[in-house]
């Protein structure tokens with residue numbers, strides 16, 4: 004089935020979701036245009052923590068793009084260390100998003116996608132044959148339109164997909180630190196619970212600096228910058244020079260009634276609201292939703308099956324997994340009187356299981372069953388806490 008439009012698929016947004024989808028579709032022989040409103044490379048506020056489960060999705064050697072392979076995981080609760088373990092291999096690969104995203108856009112271009120940087124999606128008109136879109140560089144025509152344009156997606160609105168989700172607030176900065184401070188965090192990553200209500204803080208190592216941030220599930224957090232400064236002080240990083248210090252929204256907990264696709268197109272990545280409600284990890288879900296979308300769009304062009312099947316598949320897979328993650332997040336963030344003592348006492352039993360999720364060895368449904376299941380509860384409450 005090949006329509007008369009100029010191209011088969013237009014994707015708006017060259018983050019991981021858009022570029023990876025463009026790569027997959029172009030590799031399968033489809034004519035793809037990838038629009039990015041900013042010039043590439045562009046700065047993107049992000050911890051840049053690429054978990055092993057996310058990395059496994061990418062069929063590329065990331066080589067020099069990985070700034071630090073973090074093998075040591077450290078978990079603190081109310082300032083006290085509850086867990087520390089060094090693994091033989093990286094649990095999280097630390098990247099700078101300008102480099103990772105430019106690399107992925109390059110892979111899409113090398114596979115045959117037409118990458119147009121500095122071109123903004125404005126609006127779309129939908130016809131029986133597809134879509135005519137208006138961009139800052141003129142009009143383009145395609146059969147299918149994909150919104151990979153991040154939180155509060157403009158494309159979703161124009162597709163008529165009224166998406167509802169909650170929004171976390173995060174603040175993140177790139178920290179210029181001296182060599183001893185950098186060395187303290189090399190090859191390690193810190194998660195700190197109890198530094199902010201309904202959230203956590205993190206410090207991630209990069210090649211020549213540190214990325215640090217805090218997030219809260221509260222959609223309004225007027226004192227977040229003050230909380231962040233306090234957090235940096237508590238980590239001994241209070242004197243570091245902070246670049247790119249800004250508040251950012253992270254979507255999560257998409258509403259059960261959402262629709263992610265219709266006959267005009269679909270949404271992937273943050274535009275769908277599919278983000279980890281515990282950690283705010285979104286790159287993995289950006290890549291996963293892109294892969295599901297590539298299958299659905301490929302099925303349409305090869306076999307005539309409507310790509311709207313993406314909607315059911317997305318909800319039955321990623322959506323289901325995130326529901327379990329959401330229940331765990333509710334225990335962690337809404338019941339701190341229960342979760343913080345439990346994490347302090349049993350960090351050495353709970354954290355490895357969360358790290359198994361990061362590594363793609365188990366999913367959130369299994370972790371949830373462990374935490375609330377009888378066997379897990381018995382193990383957590385009966386065994387004495389190990390000192391770390």
Ligand SMILES: Cc1cc2nc3c(=O)[nH]c(=O)nc-3n(C[C@H](O)[C@H](O)[C@H](O)COP(=O)(O)OP(=O)(O)OC[C@H]3O[C@@H](n4cnc5c(N)ncnc54)[C@H](O)[C@@H]3O)c2cc1C
Pocket residue numbers: 015016017018019020021038039040041047048049050051052053054122123124125151152153154157173174175216251252253271272273274278283284285286287289
């Ligand atoms: C402070 C912070 C820290 C984070 N840390 C991590 C982390 O450590 N690990 C992790 O996995 N996730 C992290 N996340 C989440 C992660 O950044 C996102 O989930 C991820 O970027 C989603 O990818 P995406 O491709 O869907 O969207 P994005 O990366 O947001 O890309 C969307 C792209 O669309 C472009 N765009 C927008 N509108 C238009 C338009 N009209 N026309 C054309 N282009 C448009 C934008 O310029 C952008 O390049 C963090 C998020 C924040 C805010």
